[in-house]
Amino acid sequence: MLRFDYFGTGDSGGDGSDASLRGWESDIDTAIDELKDIAGVGRVALVGLRLGATLAARVAERRNREVSALVLWDPIVSGQAYVEELLEAARMREHAAERPIQRELQSGGGYELLGFSLPDAMLRELAQLRLAPSDVGWVCKTHCVVSQGPEAEAQLRSLAEHPKAAATFAAIPGRPPWIEADQIMTGEVPVALLHHVAKVLVDGTHR
Numbered sequence: 199m200l201r202f203d204y205f206g207t208g209d210s211g212g213d214g215s216d217a218s219l220r221g222w223e224s225d226i227d228t229a230i231d232e233l234k235d236i237a238g239v240g241r242v243a244l245v246g247l248r249l250g251a252t253l254a255a256r257v258a259e260r261r262n263r264e265v266s267a268l269v270l271w272d273p274i275v276s277g278q279a280y281v282e283e284l285l286e287a288a289r290m291r292e293h294a295a296e297r298p299i300q301r302e303l304q305s306g307g308g309y310e311l312l313g314f315s316l317p318d319a320m321l322r323e324l325a326q327l328r329l330a331p332s333d334v335g336w337v338c339k340t341h342c343v344v345s346q347g348p349e350a351e352a353q354l355r356s357l358a359e360h361p362k363a364a365a366t367f368a369a370i371p372g373r374p375p376w377i378e379a380d381q382i383m384t385g386e387v388p389v390a391l392l393h394h395v396a397k398v399l400v401d402g403t404h405r
Contacts, residue, residue, distance in 0.1 A: 200233045204250075207314070214315035215306045219253065219323045226257045230264060243267040243399055249274050252329045259334045267339040269395055270329075270365075272346055272374065275353055277327030281316075288312050331362035340365035341398050345372045345391055370394055 204222045206214035226244070233242050243266050246254035251273035258265045274280045288298045288311050299310040306317030342358045342365050344351050351369045358365040370391045 200229055200236070202229050215317050217315075217320060219320070219327065223253050223257050226253060227261070230257070230261065234264070240264065241266040243269070245269040245271065245395060245399070246273065247271045249280065252277075252327065255329060255331075255336060255340075258337050258340075259332055262334065262337045265337045267399060268337050268341070269398060270340065270342045270354075271391070271395065272344055272350070273329050273342070273354070274327070275329045275357065277324035280327075281321060281324050284311055284316070285309070329357065331360055333362065335362040336365060338364075339402065341368070342366070343368045343370060343391065343394060343398075345370055345374060345388065347371070368394060 202225065203210040204217065204225050206212040206217035210225075230242055230244075234240065241264050244254040244258055246252070246269070248271070251270040252275075254268060255270060255273065258268045285298055288296065288309075291297050291312075296312065301308050301310055301315070301317065306315070306319065308315070308317040308319075308321050310316075340358075340363065342354050344354045344367075355367050355369075357363060358367040370388075372388045372391060373386045
């Protein structure tokens, strides 16, 4: 297993102001090549959460012969809706310092949002982002799992049933792990969902 941080995030190098969705897709390409080299295999499985899931789906379409399985965990279906969700969540923060901060145009514009840079260039990319299978279609073993409630479940189920997607689907309700609990920088570990994903990858049991 290989888990990595995208350029400009976490422990990776670079400035978040210079990050782009295309660059993050390139990071997934690099991770695929690295894991194939380390493990000595020809194909790998991709598991992505939220925006990472959407980017993984796009990469998997380009490299479908090298992807044995694809798990999309609460993927972002609309980039524009995602930005609005992020902004709304930040505006609701208790402390003013945690709310969206407008960035200077000379620094790329956009926002400082929940500790991350979201420059205008990234906002434009996100506005055009939609999760939908192309004519190539998703890899044959694609599984969608959703934890966010009936509305998200209906949206993702409809997408999974698209003829070009032909994905299996599971709904496992739970508190999203990316939402902090009472203490800052802490969240609940979705044990049942993680066990489900592991089972999908190990023996292909999707339901």
